[in-house]
Amino acid sequence: MIGIDSLTKRFGSRKVLNRVSFTARDGRVTGFVGPKGAGKSTTLRIALGLVRPDAGKALFDGQPFVRLSSPMRTAGAVLNPPNAHPACKARDHLLALAAISGIDHGRVDQVLEMVGLQSVADRPTGSLSLGMSQRLALAAALLGDPHNLVLDDPLHGLDPGGAERVRDIWRGLASQGRAVLLSSRKINEVAQIADDLVIIAKGRILERTTVARFIGEHSHDSIYAVTPQPDQLKAALATAAGISITRLPPDESCPPDAARFRIQGAPLASTASILAQEGVVLYDFQPEEVSLEQAYKDIIRGRRDARS
Amino acid sequence: MLSLRSTWVLLLIVMLLQPLSTGLMACATRVLAGLGWQTNHLLAHLLPASSDVFWSAVVSGLFPGMIVAGILGVLVLTREFSGATIESTLTANPRRGMVLMAKGLALALSTWLAAQVGLLLSWILAALLLPGRLGTLPAYKPGLALLDLLGGPLILVLFALMGLGLGALSRSRAGGVGLFLGLTLILPLILGLLGGLVPHVGWLQAPFRLTPTSLLVTFLSGLNRAAETGIRWCPTWWQAGLILMVWTALSCALGTLVFRRADIG
Structure with a gap:
């Protein structure tokens, strides 16, 4: 030992x-x-x-x-x-x-x-x-x-x-x-x-x-979305049951006026429909299989952000 | 240490430098004596060679040998730092003092053997090239033959260990070799130049005589009484040997202290 x-x-x-x-x-x-x-x-x-x-x-x-x-x-x-x-x-x-x-x-x-x-x-x-x-x-x-x-x-x-x-x-x-x-x-x-x-x-x-x-804890399917209207996105999906929305820390690929989200527990097609109906502008919207590497990076980045 | 070619090469140089130097010196002596013969001014103190000249030729290789032995001592430890070999060594045996002692023991034995064999070869060569060597030794140099033949290699061991200590102190090849050459070549050169060129600094002769190289000369010359030199104070051969031991002990103690506490990598 x-x-x-x-x-x-x-x-x-x-x-x-x-x-x-x-x-x-x-x-x-x-x-x-x-x-x-x-x-x-x-x-x-x-x-x-x-x-x-x-x-x-x-x-x-x-x-x-x-x-x-x-x-x-x-x-x-x-x-x-x-x-x-x-x-x-x-x-x-x-x-x-x-x-x-x-x-x-x-x-x-x-x-x-x-x-x-x-x-x-x-x-x-x-x-x-x-x-x-x-x-x-x-x-x-x-x-x-x-x-x-x-x-x-x-x-x-x-x-x-x-x-x-x-x-x-x-x-x-x-x-x-x-x-x-x-x-x-x-x-x-x-x-x-x-x-x-x-x-x-x-x-x-x-x-x-x-x-x-x-x-x-960290391997699951989800949707990755980038939007300049974070409040509208959250409001549009607020009524859907079983959905969790996590705001991700900004990274270099994210435009300065936008926010990154991970949406879990929601089918891709119906989520896209809801957001389209509500007129939420999206820069990026794609299914995401969270890798261990991504989860690990998020942990490190998250702790770093929490300290700073 | 002994599994490396560079170690064997340096040991071979320590060994072969001695007969090479002796051969050159003996030939030069014969040439000088020959010139004197032709001009009817025979340099009687050269041929038949007096014991002084004979033994000077025998031990002449110890001076370059001292430098090579010291560099070998420096490299024994510092080449492990230039790669990452030191990590392997210290994870196999983390007791750093013991590692240094083991290296010192192997270094001392191998250096002594190379120096002793080299000196015996020098002796044989000098006997062949300089006949009439059995002139009477001066009264103040009793036992010069034994002193040079047995003490010379041991003094080289002291220089090798001094190199090991300085290598442990610096933990870098360039630093260790620089420290060793500074101590054995540059320091006596500076003190000697100052003593010779600047008036009223005669006192500098004392520290000059305490430098390792000067101590080696004194030891090998077999001086037994300071008065014979005409200088206020000059160590005798045995004092020179003891002071060289102090130099070596100091280098090894400092090197061990630093090596034991240093972060590796």
């Missing part, structure tokens, strides 16, 4: 983490999602002892990472590949890491096979593609057969086949009762593999939920 408790961190005058807390539980894959600069990597680096927090703590199975007696057996990490010397052969890189932790050298070939890199094991790591480097980093993380895995944007650069392969590995590890914490900017990527979801933006945790609950 990976416990992140009230982590706070400043870089100079910039506060990058503000009391970040969540738990990545055993037997589950936890997706840690947020836009670029949200504080994901800093959180993971603090957890792994690479960055010192100003306040708070991160624990692996109840212990800070820097105090673990055998770190590679407790937690494996994939951070920012390529993280092997470009002149060093892939196998030598793993052998060196195995030697540091007293891990049997036979394990090196096992992890190379797990991630599908046996054929390039004797190539310098500098000649590997980004996807291969990602898989090599995962092989390094798996060397100690750890109980916890920390993965920072681990699908970046992987081709579909490689991505499916590593997803299978993570699922397998979680099913064995291990905790897998992976960060990503893309919620769709995370939703394919994660059980739990933690959303972060601007150094604050916005939501802790499960992927199933998040999908249930």
Whole structure:
């Protein structure tokens, strides 16, 4: 289990983490999602002892990472590949890491096979593609057969086949009762593999939920409308039963005199008729299948607007 | 560290620079002696080579070797920062002090081995090129042979560790190499120039003699009594060795302190 408790961190005058807390539980894959600069990597680096927090703590199975007696057996990490010397052969890189932790050298070939890199094991790591480097980093993380895995944007650069392969590995590890914490900017990527979801933006945790609950709450069909007459639109649809109208925050595609709405629970054709009868001017009117990505963006944008 | 080609290349340079330098110096000595013979002004102190000249030739490669060993020391840690290798290392072993100590140990052993082999090759080469080396050693330089042959490589180890400490302090290749060269080349150059050019700053000779490069010269010269130099104060060889150890310890302590507290990435 990976416990992140009230982590706070400043870089100079910039506060990058503000009391970040969540738990990545055993037997589950936890997706840690947020836009670029949200504080994901800093959180993971603090957890792994690479960055010192100003306040708070991160624990692996109840212990800070820097105090673990055998770190590679407790937690494996994939951070920012390529993280092997470009002149060093892939196998030598793993052998060196195995030697540091007293891990049997036979394990090196096992992890190379797990991630599908046996054929390039004797190539310098500098000649590997980004996807291969990602898989090599995962092989390094798996060397100690750890109980916890920390993965920072681990699908970046992987081709579909490689991505499916590593997803299978993570699922397998979680099913064995291990905790897998992976960060990503893309919620769709995370939703394919994660059980739990933690959303972060601007150094604050916005939501802790499960992927199933998040999908249930945010995936539904609706109508997207843009109008310069928001009051008339609301009045026209006010009498219809079972309809909910949500005003969306303005975005760059929205004309300055208009407002964006999401209309839920109303058939497309009859809603269009009502609005036409009432003479409501529409700039945009179309069916919308709210994607996870859209819901995630709305959450981040909504919280940002609420704070500003 | 030893799985990288650059490490082996630098160690090889540390080793081969010494016989190369010795060979050049021995040839130059023979040429000078030959000129003296032709002009009926034999430079008697050159051939048969006095022990001073002989041992100067043997250890002459330690001076460029010192620079290469120091740069090797800087690179041992800082090249991990130029990629993201340091993250792999520290997630495998997050105890940074221990990581630095392990690197220091590997660096010390490999540098000592390369320097010792190189110095023995230099000795053999000098014996071949400079016959008559067994002239009597001056009274104030007892045991010069042993001191140079066994102490020289150990002093190179101190410079390599100094480089490691400065690398940990700066955590960048350019910064670490710059600090090392500043300490070993630029600082003594400035102090030496000031001492020589500016009147009434004779006191600058004392800090000049405490610079690592000057201490290396003093150590290898085997001076046992300051009075022999005619200078107010000059460390003896063993004092020079001790002060060099202090320089190294200071660099390593500062480097460890900063490296242990630094944010990575």
